[in-house]
Amino acid sequence: MRKFIIFWATLLASLSLLLPSAQSSEGFAISEGITITQITKNTFVHSSDNNNGLIYISGKEALIVSTPQTDRQTQDLIDWITQEKHVKIVGYVIDRWHPDAMGGLAAVHANGIPSYAYVRTQQIAQQKGLPVPQQAMDERAIIHVGDQTVECAFLGKAHTEDGIVVWLPNEQVLFGGNEIRNYKGWVGNIGDANLKDWASTARRIKDLYGSARIVIPGHGPFGGAELIEYTIDLFSPFSNQINDAPRPDLSDLLDQRAVIVVKASESSEDGDIKIFKDATILSSDATKYVRIEAPVVRWNIKTNRVDSAKGHLAIFDKTPGRAVLRASAAYTKLIVIPVNEQVGLAVIVKAMTPD
Ligand SMILES: [Zn+2]
Incomplete structure (x- = not known):
């Protein structure tokens, strides 16, 4: 009888781990803005502003993936792990060059923790004058933590051209980073994305790690391997997009920045917000333009943030002398925000349909 009960207890425990429905356990706050959620015995998700990273502990050692936005938050995270978990942080993996993944890198280095990143991330950080991850990884790399290993893999361009995923073989946990989207959440910042390659990159992730029990996206609730499938479906329509849609002549605007109103049937003001109707507006940074055509566009003249509902x-x-169309789509809910001089424009959309 006892054996039977133990059997059922084990079965129930494993069943609850197999359930694809996300975020069963509630997280707890360790400092202002940082939440920790335990997902397996040795694995934790750290979140700040809906932005996820991973903590993996094996024996007396720990590895962290992805920093919060700031040095302060990253220091809080490092302090919690060393003081509460009594482990040594043997490495910090940076999964992409965006500020929501390496904004706290200076704090990592100040603590003498070695940082690792895909070689392309290192190059981009250098080019942009950002703090540079120390150790360059190849497309596939193994890092040892305690008596376990962690696998880092670059499988193609997607959300950025350098994003990696991180696999914990012993836990069957995949940190998908921003290559994997949370279910029905925002599509995220596509300002630096390769929409055409995204689905095939996600397919490679599925081929290698489709057996994952838990998949953690860069933002929002985690789930199971169905999140990989969801991401493939989300970006498949872009795979064959032919980028030859008509475009305005931008040649005389090539050096301009911020927001340019190309046309609008009507404009009004509400404090710092200018509201344009039937508008075409351009926003640009050092490397790209974003053209928005919408029934209503709101532009904050102080922050240069642009909002539009559809x-x-x-x-x-x-490119020298001209602009080359990278992707075009209809969207619902769009925000364009200048991040900073180095990083450029973040283009965040809720949902989109390619032309
Ligand atoms: Zn990003």
Whole structure:
């Protein structure tokens, strides 16, 4: 009888781990803005502003993936792990060059923790004058933590051209980073994305790690391997997009920045917000233009943030003398925000349909 009960207890425990429905356990706050959620005995998700990273502990050692936005938050995270878990942080993996993944890198280095990143991330950080991850990894790399291993893999361009995923073989946990989207959440910052390659990159992730029990996206609730499938479906329509849609002549605007109103049937003001109707507006940074055509566009003249509830979006790469269309799509809910001089424009959409 006792054996039977133990059997059922084990079965129930494993069943609850197999359930694909996300975020069963509630997280707890360790400092202002940082939440920790335990997902397996040795694995934790750290979240700040809906932005996820991973903590993996094996024996007396720990590895962290992805920093919060700031040095302060990253220091809080490092302090919690060393003081509460009594482990040594043997490495910090940076999974992409965006500020929501390496904004706290200076704090990592100040603590003498070695940082690892895909070689392309290191190059981009250098080019952009950002703090540079110390150890360059190849497309596939193994890091030892305690008596376990962690696998880092670059499987193609997606959310950025350098994003990696991190696999914990002993836990069957995949940190998908921003290559994997949370279910029905925002599509995220597509300002630096390769929408055309994204689905095939996600397919490679599925081929290698489709057996994952838990998949953690870069933002929002975690789930199971169905999140990989969801991401493939989300970006498949872009795989064959032919980027030859008509475009305005941008040649005389090549050096401009911030927001340019190309046309609008009507404009009004509400404090710092300018509201344009039936508008075409351009926003640009050092490497790209974003063209928005929408019934209503709101532009904050102080922050240069642009908001629109629905409309059409096109992203162009700036190349000498002309602009080359990278992707175009209809969207619902769009935000364009200048992040900073180095990082450029973040283009965040809720949902989109390619032309
Ligand atoms: Zn990002």
